[in-house]
Amino acid sequence: MASKLLQLQSKACQATKFVTQHGTTYYKQLLEQNSQYIQEPPTVETCNLLAKKLLYTRLASIPGRRDAFWKEVDYVKNLWKNRQDLKVEDAGIAALFGLECFAWFCAGEIVGRGFTFTGYYV
Template sequence: MASLVRQLQSKAAVATEIAAKHGSSYYKQLLENNKQYIQSEPTVQKCQELSKQLFYTRLASIPGRYEAFWKEVDYIKQRLLARNDLKLEEVGIAALFAGECYAWFCVGEIVGRGGTLTGYRV
């Protein structure tokens, strides 16, 4: 067990050394590759303008998303009306998805109330 911990520590030290050595060059390269997205004048007014543009762009996209949502609902309705033609694979995927959504809801409720999944508080 002690040798495993030492191996893990040495690998972590090597990874830290590599990150320290190449981190700044990666950062500079990332900024250079994406310089078209960087504002030349980073002022408060420019930031406020960009946030308003984002907000109103998102607001303008609501009708398109609304239509896409109702298309999906219509598709599901059609599939349910023709449920005799459904394959077992499609039913299984739908059941798995519903179960996963329900499980996430339950886990969210447990965590939101301050509980833990195992029942033990740390």
């Protein structure tokens, strides 16, 4: 156990040395490549202002997203009213979508339980 700890410590030291030697070069290169996204002056106040702009812009977009949601709901209601005209392809897509939602639900349940499969008959 002590030998593994020493190996881990030596690898951590090597990683630290690599970062100290090459970190600033990588940092400068990253900033140069993405300079179009940097807001001048780069201060805490500017960051706070941008965060507020993002929050209120997203809040302002809620009515548009709500309207788009209700348009989708109306479309589904219209499809359900005219279900006798529904094609096999549309029904297949709807079935696959429902299956995908169920699969994501099951995956979420498994992840929530810590990746255990208890409670399901497999």
